[in-house]
Amino acid sequence: GLLADVQATALDRLLTTAVVVAVILLAAGALLILVGWVWETRPSVPVLTDPRHGPTLTFAVTACALVGTMVAPVAITGSSPRICQGSAELCDARYDEIAQLASHNAMATTADRFIGPLQDPDIVGQLGAGVRVLLLDTHEWERPEEVADRLSTSDFSPDLRRRLTGILGRVNPPHPGLWLCHSVCGAGALELVPTLGQIGDWLRDNPTEVVTLILQDGLDPVTTQDALLQAGLADLLYRPDPxxxxxxxxxxxxxxxxxxxxxxxxxxxxxxPWYRNLYRYGMETPFAFRSPDEMSCVPNRGGSDKRLFLLNHFVTAGGGLRLDAGTVNSRERVLERAHNCERQRGRPVNFIAVDYATIGDALGAVEELNAERLEDDARDPVERSPDRLRAGVPPVRDGAPVR
Structure with a gap:
């Protein structure tokens, strides 16, 4: 893939640089030996035999060696390739042209001991594994009388709903503050502001990456905005075009x-201005599928004519199962559905949301989609034009849709 090519190129440049630096150091050592020999034998060259010039000659040789070791790598290998979103090839691509891996209910993790988790690593671990879009649910802690209502709209299994209703209705004192929860906070919760701060820390540690949050917002807008600012994210927040x-x-x-x-x-x-409604800018597929075979591409929220396209690619029956994730997260399954939905909806898929993002190879599918788009751009820049696709004209080559 693209990442392997970049790594191979970097290794070749590193080896070349190491060889050149070694040669320079050997040459510098030989010159120093020559200066020492001149100092001892005093040949008949006035400049070399004058004792006052010895330290100057030694300094000059040493300086040349040091300069050579610094200049040689740049002169031979050139500047390092720029990396954007993990790839040197994506820097010139627009945000609305690329595919990105998204984690559904990213806060509900095995690592953070949620009941009914839908991801294994914590949020920072997901970012480290290649996720760049986090689907998060924001809430205040539910009161006992709210438990049944919240669970009624959740994707927990019916049996787990009954058990949680019985347990949390009796023993679930509300906690103050703002939380990331999957339907009910009593089944697992992360404090909102500290978690947002961790995302900001990751972004600062990875200055070539772009991250997207999609909030199922159970908090009012001003409260959410204040939390993002309190987390220290003001300098990172992107303002979409109105x-x-x-x-x-x-x-x-x-x-x-x-x-x-x-x-x-x-x-x-x-x-x-940096807190915008997803469905003004984007559209999606349905998200309530009881089996992999039910997955479709029909329009859901956001209609059918938006620049951004969210592909909900997970099975909700049973509350989300690793077995289902192992099936639908395969590279072949993700690519097949993404291609099919792109043909039906006339837009490239941008966000591929999955459960258990580290199971299967959804990331590999995302990388392959981006490689396909870059290849199509190189052959015919018009083919992947979002405006052409918005008009409902799928790219065609040799009489067949491009996949």
Whole structure:
């Protein structure tokens, strides 16, 4: 893949640089030996035999060697390739042109001991594993009388709903503060502001990456905005164009601006200019599938004519099972559905949301989708034009849709 090519190129350059530096150091050592020999034998060259010039000659040789070791790598290998979103090839791609791996209910993890988890690593671990879009649910802690209502709209299995209703209805004192929870906080919760702070820390440690949050917002907009600012994210928040039909910037431009955190909400739209409603800018597939065979591409929230496209690629029956994730997260299954939905909806898929993102090879499928788009751009830049796809004209080559 692209990452393997970049790694191989980097290794070749490293080996070449190491050889050149070694040669320079050997040459410098030989010159120092020559200076020592001149100092001892005093040949008939006035400049070399004058004792006053010995330290100067030694300094000059040493300086040349040091300069050579610094200049040689750049002169031979050139500057390192720029990396955006893990790839040197994606820097010139726009945010609305690339595919990214998304984790559904990213806060509900095995690592954080949630009941009914849908991811294994914690949020920072998911980012480290290649996830770049986090689907998160924000809440205040439920009161006992709210437990049944919240569970009624959850994707927990019926049996788990009954058990949680009985347990949490009796023993679940509300906790103050703001939380990331999967339907009910009594089944697992992360404090909102500290978790947002961890995402900000990861972004600062990885300055070539762009991260997107999609919030199922159970908190009012002002409370959510205040939490993002309290977490210290003000300098990272990207402001989408007020016109959702306008093209998004290139990844390299977002990275250069420092504004590398995009925040969408399912309900709210502002008032902050960096807190926008997802379904003004994007569209999605359905998300309540009882089996892998039920997965479809029909329009759901956001309609059918938006620049961003969220592919909900998980099975909700049983509350989300590793067995189902192992099936639908295979590279072949993800690619097949993404290609099919792109043909039906006339837009490239941007966010591929999965349960258990570290099971299967959904990330490999994302990388392959991006490689296909880059290849198509190189052959015919018009074919992957979002505006052409928005018009409902799928790219065609030799009489067949491009996959």
């Amino acid at each position: 016109d959702p039909d306008r093209p998004w910037p290139k990844l390299k431009d977002m990275i250069d601006s420092g504004r590398r955190l995009v925040v969408f909400a399912e309900q709210a739209d502002g008032p902050a």
